[in-house]
Amino acid sequence: MDTFVCGKCGYVAFGSPPDVCPVCGAKKEAFEMDNTAIKRPVDSKNLNELEKKHIPQIKITKTCDLVGSGYVDANIKIGEILHPMETKHYIMYMDIYLDRAFIGRYHLTPEKLNPVLGIHLKVNSGKLLVLENCNLHGHWVSEVEI
Ligand SMILES: [Fe+2]
Incomplete structure (x- = not known):
């Protein structure tokens, strides 16, 4: 699932950017797709x-x-x-x-x-x-x- 990050407040949307950021009110244009925005463990068992x-x-x-x-x-x-x-x-x-x-x-x-x-x-x-x-x-x- 793609992730989109609000350039104003860092809010992350899953799937598609919202029309308006639910945290800071920024418009859709403030969002950028960034599928590396969330850090993942290298090995979740270790x-x-x-x-x-x-x-x-x-x-x-x-x-x-x-x-x-x-x-x-x-x-x-x-x-x-x-x-x-x-x-x-x-x-x-x-x-x-x-x-x-x-x-x-x-x-x-x-x-x-x-x-x-x-x-x-x-x-x-x-x-x-x-x-x-x-x-x-x-x-x-x-x-x-x-
Ligand atoms: Fe830290």
């Missing part, structure tokens, strides 16, 4: 340290009852080895997709936050994809079945 620090870890929890039953929580942590959150090197944002459709962005700042996120979904099926952007090492993704 990750190197850079990969261990960047590939999102996603844990689905089906027991949350904050908003009634039948919904799903997802806990996300960047890196099997927790990624640094220092001024010079940190996770800038996490974008969340359901079945490759964008549903939200979480912006992070360095120093006071760990690169983790808890979200509560209004659905209980589909594929949850998390795309993170490291200021030095770019975009990395994980996708899991809910």
Whole structure:
């Protein structure tokens, strides 16, 4: 599946560019196809340290009852080895997709936050994809079945 990157905010669209960027409002013309925009592990069964620090870890929890039953929580942590959150090197944002459709962005700042996120979904099926952007090492993704 082709990936298109917004030249203004870094948002990545799967399949085709949107008419308007859902994150920053840029027009379709601001998008460029870039199928190398997302970093992939060289060998997914034998990750190197850079990969261990960047590939999102996603844990689905089906027991949350904050908003009634039948919904799903997802806990996300960047890196099997927790990624640094220092001024010079940190996770800038996490974008969340359901079945490759964008549903939200979480912006992070360095120093006071760990690169983790808890979200509560209004659905209980589909594929949850998390795309993170490291200021030095770019975009990395994980996708899991809910
Ligand atoms: Fe990094």
